[in-house]
Amino acid sequence: MQCELTIEALGTGGDGIARRDGVKLYVPGALPGERVRVELGQAAPGGRRARLLERLTESPQRASPPCEYFGDCGGCVAQHVAARPYADWKVDIIRDALAHRGLADIAMAPLITSPRATRRRARLAVAHRRRARGAVVLGFRRRGSEEVVDVERCTVLLPALEALLKPLRGLAAETDVAEISLTQAHEGIDIILHGFDAPPDLETREALAAFTHAQGIQRLSVESLAAERGRKRARGHGGRVKRQRQAPVLEIIAQPGPVRACFAGVWVDLPPGAFLQPTAAGEDTIRRLVHDGLGLTDLAQGKRGARVADLYAGLGGIGFALASSAAESAPPHQVAMFEGSAEMVSAAGAAARQSGYSVTAEVRDLARRPLSVSELKPYDAVVFDPPRAGARAQAEALAASGVARIAAVSCNAASFARDARILIDGGYRMCTLTPIDQFLWSSHVELVAIFGRDGD
Ligand SMILES: C[S@@+](CC[C@H](N)C(=O)[O-])C[C@H]1O[C@@H](n2cnc3c(N)ncnc32)[C@H](O)[C@@H]1O
Numbered sequence: 001m002q003c004e005l006t007i008e009a010l011g012t013g014g015d016g017i018a019r020r021d022g023v024k025l026y027v028p029g030a031l032p033g034e035r036v037r038v039e040l041g042q043a044a045p046g047g048r049r050a051r052l053l054e055r056l057t058e059s060p061q062r063a064s065p066p067c068e069y070f071g072d073c074g075g076c077v078a079q080h081v082a083a084r085p086y087a088d089w090k091v092d093i094i095r096d097a098l099a100h101r102g103l104a105d106i107a108m109a110p111l112i113t114s115p116r117a118t119r120r121r122a123r124l125a126v127a128h129r130r131r132a133r134g135a136v137v138l139g140f141r142r143r144g145s146e147e148v149v150d151v152e153r154c155t156v157l158l159p160a161l162e163a164l165l166k167p168l169r170g171l172a173a174e175t176d177v178a179e180i181s182l183t184q185a186h187e188g189i190d191i192i193l194h195g196f197d198a199p200p201d202l203e204t205r206e207a208l209a210a211f212t213h214a215q216g217i218q219r220l221s222v223e224s225l226a227a228e229r230g231r232k233r234a235r236g237h238g239g240r241v242k243r244q245r246q247a248p249v250l251e252i253i254a255q256p257g258p259v260r261a262c263f264a265g266v267w268v269d270l271p272p273g274a275f276l277q278p279t280a281a282g283e284d285t286i287r288r289l290v291h292d293g294l295g296l297t298d299l300a301q302g303k304r305g306a307r308v309a310d311l312y313a314g315l316g317g318i319g320f321a322l323a324s325s326a327a328e329s330a331p332p333h334q335v336a337m338f339e340g341s342a343e344m345v346s347a348a349g350a351a352a353r354q355s356g357y358s359v360t361a362e363v364r365d366l367a368r369r370p371l372s373v374s375e376l377k378p379y380d381a382v383v384f385d386p387p388r389a390g391a392r393a394q395a396e397a398l399a400a401s402g403v404a405r406i407a408a409v410s411c412n413a414a415s416f417a418r419d420a421r422i423l424i425d426g427g428y429r430m431c432t433l434t435p436i437d438q439f440l441w442s443s444h445v446e447l448v449a450i451f452g453r454d455g456d
Contacts (some may be wrong), residue, residue: 001040002053007032010085012093013443015075018050025050028143029080030058061085065133067155072141076156076441077178079225081082084409087111090445091435101421106430111445113437117297117430119156120184124165126172126195136173136353138165138180156440160183164191171211173434175204185259185270186216192250198222205253212254219255221272223248262286264321268351271343272399275314285322288450289434290407293450296325296333299380299404304320305333305358309376311366311384311394313337316348316359318383318409325356334358340365370394376401383407390415392422399426406451411438413445420449429454 007016007030016030024047035056041049045411063086066078067072078086089286090111098106127148129135139151154162162180168180168191178195193208201207212220223245250272252421259270264287270276277283296306305326310319316337323335337352337359339345345363352359364371366386378383382403384391388411398406399422406428410416420430428451436446 001042002037004035004037004056005050007034008037008082010078012096014089016052021443023048027052028056028077031054031061031081033057033059033061033174041087049226068153069139069149069151072142073140073149073151074145075140075154076141077443079441081154086441087113087437093443093445094413094416094433094435094447098420100414101417103417103421103430106433109113109432109434111435111437112285114281114440116155116440117159117162118156118279118281120156120158120161120280120333121155121276122161122182124168124180124182126177126179128172128176128228132385136169138169139174148209149353158309160184160189164189167211167215171208174207175200179345180327181273183270183276185218186262186267186274187258187260188216188272190259190272191217191220192223193220194223194248198224199226199249199251200253209254211428213256216258217254219248219259219272220253221252223250225249251388261315261317263315263317264324266316266320266324266355268315268320269347271316271341271347274341274344274347277317278438282436282446283317285436286385286409286446287318289432289436289448289450290318290409291325292383293407293432294383294405296322296381297330300326300330300333301380303331305331306349306380307378308333308335309371309382310335310337311371311382312386312391313339313344313361314341314385315344315436316351316361318385319348319359320351320355320357322383323355323359332358335360337361338364338366338371340367347429366391366394368393373400379403380406381407383409385409386415387411388415390419392419395419395422399423399428402453404453408449409447409453410449411444411446413447416447416449420451423451428452 006016007018008019008109011017015026015028018025027050029052037054061082070079125141125148127137132174137150139149144151177193180394181192183190224250260267260269297307313319319335319337326333342363345361349361430452431452433449438446
């Protein structure tokens with residue numbers, strides 16, 4: 001069914017939002033104020049989808065999308081929005097999440113945006129069209145769909161990663177790869193091919209190694225299900241043979257040289273698949289905001305530097321910068337990193353020992369076993385940078401602690417707002433909040449918030 005609507009707002013997912021008979025309608029590609037003709041579609045969470053057929057009026061906030069795939073490719077949702085309303089939209093994602101938790105009047109710094117063509121991490125999807133021999137589609141998924149949109153160019157990726165799209169399409173045609181992770185590490189590009197049913201045979205390994213050398217790749221790994229599937233079958237209920245669920249195995253196929261990141265002058269080996277901020281500019285911004293916000297020099301006491309817990313520390317992207325920030329004549333700051341991934345802790349720990357800084361790294365599942373109030377006692381400052389689910393349990397312990405200053409880094413406004421509410425209910429004040437746009441033109445937004453004790 002078709003109808004005409006006026007768009008009222010830009011939703012958090014980037015769709016134009018309209019209402020019809022009290023039902024919320026999501027119209028991708030439409031902007032607030034525009035009069036549009038749409039085809040009503042399927043039910044969606046909280047409303048119904050609608051397909052834009054025609055724009056009857058055009059918003060002055062409309063921009064010309066820089067990418068030819070915009071609208072088809074699901075990677076970007078907001079290239080049609082001019083710079084100013086785009087920045088307002090990203091900031092409003094955070095504002096709305098805070099308001100939902102009763103935190104309506106928090107001041108926010110202006111959005112810091114990463115430039116285009118700077119994304120250093122991407123996960124590409126691959127579809128094999130079996131009937132058309134050798135035909136492979138490689139790109140990003142269509143929005144809300146499993147369908148893969150073939151892309152040959154990408155305006156957000158670093159040019160070196162964009163240049164690999166074509167050769168990777170050729171490689172994908174020769175294998176069963178389902179997804180491809182790309183990371184620009186310091187010395188070169190790190191690739192993981194995901195979705196192999198079994199470890200590659202000798203011929204495939206040779207082809208992958210040849211690709212690595214021909215393209216100047218720094219490392220190529222394969223993620224596959226373990227070998228000998230047949231033997232690992234078990235009898236289920238009713239005696240039927242069922243295939244056991246197998247954890248994927250990651251194997252390095254070729255690595256001509258080191259694959260590392262450099263944080264504040266400290267070189268850290270990058271295990272395959274390890275976390276790295278999506279842009280180098282975003283990483284620098286986060287580091288600077290955390291460092292300046294915590295003010296470790298003020299927190300240092302007499303003969304010792306400040307003591308900091310870096311929670312969800314990853315490879316130490318933030319922690320090494322804090323440890324190295326004490327003035328040469330001053331006592332060094334002491335940083336204790338806690339992180340769930342044993343591989344990342346091992347890499348960060350080895351780098352810490354080489355660095356000469358006062359840094360320790362410990363494996364800890366902070367969702368199940370957050371640092372308790374008594375464990376938090378020695379620390380002057382804490383930084384926590386959790387995955388999208390946030391850090392509810394850790395925020396509860398922090399709220400009851402005496403830690404003087406806390407930096408929260410988050411890539412999910414909703415879980416951040418929940419954790420901020422917990423800290424504020426525990427007597428903390430949000431001193432600064434800075435939104436960061438690391439995922440250009442997507443509906444994701446990053447932020448750094450600094451908390452202090454009331455009266456601090
Ligand atoms: C957003 S990253 C932050 C990494 C680091 N702060 C940085 O800037 O590079 C989140 C980190 O949390 C880790 N993580 C996820 N769940 C965890 C858990 N339950 N306990 C501890 N660490 C966890 C991930 O391995 C990842 O390194």
